[in-house]
Amino acid sequence: MTVTAVAPSPAWSEDVLRLNAICPYYTMFPLEFPLQQLETFTGATRVLDPFCGRGTTLYAARLAGLPSVGIDINPVAAAIAQAKLVRVTPRAVIRLANKILQSSPRGEVPDGEFWQWCYEHETLRELVTLREALLKMATPTAAMLRAVVLGVLHGPQNKGVPSYLSNQMPRTYASKPAYAVKFWDKRNMQPVRIPVLDVIERRANRLLEASPLARGGNVYLGDAVQTLSGLRQRFDLVVTSPPYYGMRTYVADQWLRSWFLGGPPEVPYGTHGQIARQPSQDAFIQALADVWAATAHRCRRGARLAIRFGALPSARTNPEEMLLASLKEAKAGWVVKEVRPAGTPPKRTRQAEQFGKAGSAIDEIDLVAELTGVPR
Numbered sequence: 001m002t003v004t005a006v007a008p009s010p011a012w013s014e015d016v017l018r019l020n021a022i023c024p025y026y027t028m029f030p031l032e033f034p035l036q037q038l039e040t041f042t043g044a045t046r047v048l049d050p051f052c053g054r055g056t057t058l059y060a061a062r063l064a065g066l067p068s069v070g071i072d073i074n075p076v077a078a079a080i081a082q083a084k085l086v087r088v089t090p091r092a093v094i095r096l097a098n099k100i101l102q103s104s105p106r107g108e109v110p111d112g113e114f115w116q117w118c119y120e121h122e123t124l125r126e127l128v129t130l131r132e133a134l135l136k137m138a139t140p141t142a143a144m145l146r147a148v149v150l151g152v153l154h155g156p157q158n159k160g161v162p163s164y165l166s167n168q169m170p171r172t173y174a175s176k177p178a179y180a181v182k183f184w185d186k187r188n189m190q191p192v193r194i195p196v197l198d199v200i201e202r203r204a205n206r207l208l209e210a211s212p213l214a215r216g217g218n219v220y221l222g223d224a225v226q227t228l229s230g231l232r233q234r235f236d237l238v239v240t241s242p243p244y245y246g247m248r249t250y251v252a253d254q255w256l257r258s259w260f261l262g263g264p265p266e267v268p269y270g271t272h273g274q275i276a277r278q279p280s281q282d283a284f285i286q287a288l289a290d291v292w293a294a295t296a297h298r299c300r301r302g303a304r305l306a307i308r309f310g311a312l313p314s315a316r317t318n319p320e321e322m323l324l325a326s327l328k329e330a331k332a333g334w335v336v337k338e339v340r341p342a343g344t345p346p347k348r349t350r351q352a353e354q355f356g357k358a359g360s361a362i363d364e365i366d367l368v369a370e371l372t373g374v375p376r
């Protein structure tokens, strides 16, 4: 394993960046966004992302040599983000996976048509054993193995050695069971045996061979406001992206990954605590305001808050006005310094482009505010 000395730099090698791509996450922002903030806001000592998703901000902080804290209410997000703060060898991850898979099979194999089509039965048996064992483990190696498996749980079937464990499926989101079964059945696509350990081994070696030094920090699974009220640390840089307005499928689209983390073997209907599920636009603005206020209480005077935000076209609203209203409503001392269209970094897609054709029409904005007032 290569030890990489880190300093903020726009020219990170691809090897060092690989761990950030351990598992895709809907509406993740590109690493460039938090890296730009870290480059232009010198003097940051601890970084916060109260809506951390897959932990992009946390990884940028790690690259810049800073500790960070992330919060997310979605267990899939928290599990991926946790891996961004861990430094373990690929060997340790492979050894743990091997140890679990060598033990006697455990856990209940889910039943039904979807599962029979999605995974070959031996592959599913191995997956269930891993799931069951990892549910009870809290070590850094287990956190990394969990995220590695989440990243290979479903995806397209390639011609050469397999990279994913499932039958043909998108990588970014899990298809709904009825749709997936119809798709496989129509094409007579039977699942093939894919040895889980082989896939984990290839992936862990690739992701971790040059991972940067870990700089400490924590990921909390929970509501941003509640979690912030229980924190002690002070932050001077906050880089975040709240749920895009009108986007309501953060949990349902990740249902297979949620299952691997202990969720039910079907698409969950509840989306408890998701800010995106507010009954009205005003309620959404108020919910964001509460997060900005709670964030201010944990920040030093002079702290920077950088936000990327957007709204689905179907929501027919102006994300800039919504975001400004939420900061005003927070009454927490955040003074807006800059609002501009979200940058389109070279060779990388914008966050909104993941919403497909309709999504590319979204107005996405970047806002920067400074904590100049005294929080309530």
Ligand SMILES: C[S@@+](CC[C@H](N)C(=O)[O-])C[C@H]1O[C@@H](n2cnc3c(N)ncnc32)[C@H](O)[C@@H]1O
Binding pocket: 025, 026, 027, 028, 029, 030, 050, 051, 052, 053, 054, 055, 056, 057, 071, 072, 073, 074, 077, 222, 223, 224, 225, 240, 241, 242, 243, 244, 250, 273, 274, 275, 276
């Ligand atoms: C736009 S995504 C963040 C993506 C992130 N920037 C990344 O790169 O992956 C917004 C996140 O807010 C989370 N979220 C929604 N309601 C929340 C709440 N009440 N507290 C904490 N997180 C919440 C969602 O689960 C989602 O992961």
